[in-house]
Amino acid sequence: MNNFQYKKEITVTTALEAVNSNENAAFIAGGTNIIDLWKYNITNPELLVDINGIDELRTIQELEDGGVRLGALVKNAATAYHPVIEKKYPLLSKAILAGASAQIRNMATDGGNLLQRTRCYYFYDPDVPCNKRVPGSGCPALNGRNRMHAILGNSEHCIAVFPSDMCVALAALEAVVNVMGPNGSRSIPFAEFHRLPGDMPHLDNTLQQDEMITSIDLPSNHLYKHYTYLKLRDRHSYAFALVSVAAAFEMDGNEIKKARIALGGVAHKPWRNTEAEEFLKGKTATADNFLIAAENVLFGAQGRGENDFKIPLARRAIVRACMMALNPETQRPGAGPSL
Structure with a gap:
């Protein structure tokens, strides 16, 4: 691992200012994916901005329209076992509990879950080319070991799959991702948040480099029976x-x-x-x-x-x-x- 600086912020505004002060900075919350990426030399942040102290992102609240807002820093386990989620969105609870292990669910955050990177063997191996890791270097999975790989929406540049279970339920529930950046806040329909690889497989989603996920909205529905x-x-x-x-x-x-x-x-x-x-x-x-x-x-x-x-x-x-x-x-x- 490379040498790095560490800062802990307690507001969204200061966290954004900190991460935008260095083009090679990264947020850390649960750390269940970024630490893996770091160990494999896929990412090497010079500045790590700890956002776990931002209390406003740690709540689950019911909205006036009957929906529910998940704070980005709510743990996956807390979401799965929350009585409102179990009652109104049992599909989401069931999907979260199908993912990872109990220990990881206790650490991983809802916002971080959306930002996971692929678990493709070639992506994690720095000794082989990978368009997602190094654009333009090639995709060995196309004609290599591809048992775990995509059958839909892929391209000649990448056939990796997105690993999240939680996000499959969020897609079915038509969630909305709320983000904040230097230019203010915006809301992204879940169907538009993650990208297909096309000719830019290194871009996983439509979140801008200078933005942070603040919450996820679940619209009211009758899909709980x-x-x-x-x-x-x-x-x-x-x-x-x-x-x-x-x-x-x-x-x-x-x-x-x-x-x-x-x-x-x-x-x-x-x-x-x-x-x-x-x-x-x-x-x-x-x-x-x-x-x-x-x-x-x-x-x-x-x-x-x-x-x-x-x-x-x-x-x-x-x-x-x-x-x-x-x-x-x-x-x-x-x-x-x-x-």
């Missing part, structure tokens, strides 16, 4: 998703009034297809209809050899998750239908 988060992985504990599905419905009997489906482990960002959700609106909740929706979600999916299996796996996972979401009893471990 019929939901599930299904995560398929190599082992049950502390593993990244091969494919994950956040599914939630607002129902009228057996008719779908509103559908939300988001995928993780398949793209550079949490993946949604609103056309598939619109197809389900007004339809009867059946496996056949969910299969058609799954085909729409996966339209254009492309494997690269080792990850070809993800396409049929994702198709089955979408149908299974949608069927599970219809019945809260299937939320019990091992109780899901076999499809």
